[in-house]
Amino acid sequence: MGVRSGGNTDVRWCPACGGDLNDPQGFVAEYWKAKDRWFLTWCSRCHTTAQVCLPHRITATEPEH
Numbered sequence: 001m002g003v004r005s006g007g008n009t010d011v012r013w014c015p016a017c018g019g020d021l022n023d024p025q026g027f028v029a030e031y032w033k034a035k036d037r038w039f040l041t042w043c044s045r046c047h048t049t050a051q052v053c054l055p056h057r058i059t060a061t062e063p064e065h
């Protein structure tokens with residue numbers, strides 16, 4: 001598992017309030033689990049800590065129609 005933090009990550013906005021996570025007081029750290037990219041975020045505007053996943057692949061069901 002690797003870790004990368006700092007600006008210029010692919011997760012820029014707070015998933016709770018939409019605040020800018022590149023704000024100097026915000027926090028984004030990227031790490032990896034297998035081929036999935038995970039981001040630990042903290043928003044200085046709403047004080048929410050969140051994890052965001054950018055999955056390598058998504059398997060979903062298709063609703064009947």
Ligand SMILES: [Zn+2]
Nearest residue numbers: 014017043046
């Ligand atoms: Zn926020």
